[in-house]
Amino acid sequence: MTTTTGAAPPPTQNRPVMLARGFLTGGVTGVSLAAVVVGIVLGSVPLIVGGACLLAVYVLIRYLAGMPRRAREAAVPPCMALAMIESREAVRGEASDMPVRFDLTVAPDDAPAYRVEFTQDINVAYLPDYRPRGILVVQYPPDRPLKVRIVKRPTPEWEERVAAARLDSAPGPARASDPAEGAGATAVGFLGLLLGAALVVLLFRADLFRADLFGEDGTSTARPPVSASGTSSAFTITVSSVTGTVALGSGQSFLDDGRLGGSVATLARGEDRQRALTVTVQERLLTVVFAPTSTPAASRIDLESLPYDRVPALVQEAMTTLGVGTLSTWQLTADRLTGTVVLRVSVTGSEGTAYLEADGQGKVVRRVSAGG
Incomplete structure (x- = not known):
């Protein structure tokens, strides 16, 4: 038996409805995902739960809406x-x-x-x-x-x-x-996803901006760099959410009487003084690294408790008693990573590198001479 097939219009589909459904699906998905991400950034549990529930409810509605059609198809022989x-x-x-x-x-x-x-x-x-x-x-x-x-x-x-x-x-x-799998419907769905995500970000842009600029306690964590100068010398102070630095001008040193303690005080005020992770001091450069809020308190340094008046003597002892020869550089590092405050002074000279360690009161507890 031979069947001759004539030209006939292909079966029609309601393409506008499919495109609208694809756009809606993409939009709801974008809103849900963006809500979860923004909720995580802001620490908002209701926003996270709301984003997840929105997607779940939409999937349930789509399933329930398709039940009559599936029932009709199951009841009518193909x-x-x-x-x-x-x-x-x-x-x-x-x-x-x-x-x-x-x-x-x-x-x-x-x-x-x-x-x-x-x-x-x-x-x-x-x-x-x-x-x-x-x-x-x-x-x-x-x-x-x-x-x-x-x-x-x-x-x-x-x-x-x-x-x-x-x-x-x-x-x-x-x-x-299945025309919904075509490039047009895919593009419309992707557009809906982008617009849905952008809508959530725009609605919460102020909260996101504040979360970027301020910490959990409402204090600023993104302070702009500051500089100051005197008539006979200059220094530069720079403070950010994670570090603070003081750079002295030519002819100055952190071994000068009262210079180190005063400089640390300009970098950390209030609660910042209890959340330092490390303090590093060189001849004309001071750097304080601030600990994230999640860092255990046992690893943080209370900047007010450091023996700043003992630093010049510790550096002098390291320079003259550890056999480094002609001195070229020195550096002091203070941290509490092991649970107790440790001050380490390292010096480098013509004969090599040496260091000494002191406790939180500035008392020397260990010496390592150049060469061993």
Whole structure:
């Protein structure tokens, strides 16, 4: 039996509705994800829970809205038709069942033939049975003729029809079985996702800005650099959320009487004085590293407790008693990473590097001379 297929308009789909649904899905997804991320940044549990619940509720609504259609499709037997393979292409994968993209001419008994393109998993062992120009049986819902699926085990009656059938190709191009997977719907969905995320960020931009500029206690954590100068000398102070530095001008030293303690006081005031992680001092450069709020209190230094008046004597002792020869540089580091305050003075000279360690009161507890 030869069936001649004439030109017929392809089955129609409500594409505007599909595009609108894709945009809505993308928008809700963008809003939900952005709400969760913004909630994490702001530490807002209601915002995190609200974003997650919004997506869950939307998925539930989509599922419930589709139940009547699925019930109708389950109640109505699918339409059966003969079809001819125009082309096939394995999409990807090395598993036993691989996705194969088919281009078929479908020839219903009571309607003009049409072309459709879809993807269906086919076992590799049976792939040679689906050759171009081959005839097979397909089924689809009565109201959705583009949703075509290959019937892998047709009844004997349909097998007889397949053996006797001869089909002509329907005019192309083939229509996708699920237009929502097209590039247009994907682009619209992605646009909705971006707009939804941008909406959340704009709504909470003020809170995000404040969270970036201020800490949990409301004090500023992003202080701009400050500089000051005198009539006979100059120094520069720079303070940020994580470090503070003081750079002295030429002819000055942190070994000068009262210079070090006064400089530290300019870098840390109030609670900042109890959240230092390390203090590093060189001839004309002071650096204080502030600990994040999550750092255990046992690792922080109380800047008010350091023995600043003992630093010049410690540096002098390291320079003259540890055998470094002609001095080139010195550095003092104070930290509490081991649980107790440790002051380490390292000196480098013509004979090598040496150091000494002192406790929180400035008492020397260890000496390591140059060369060992």
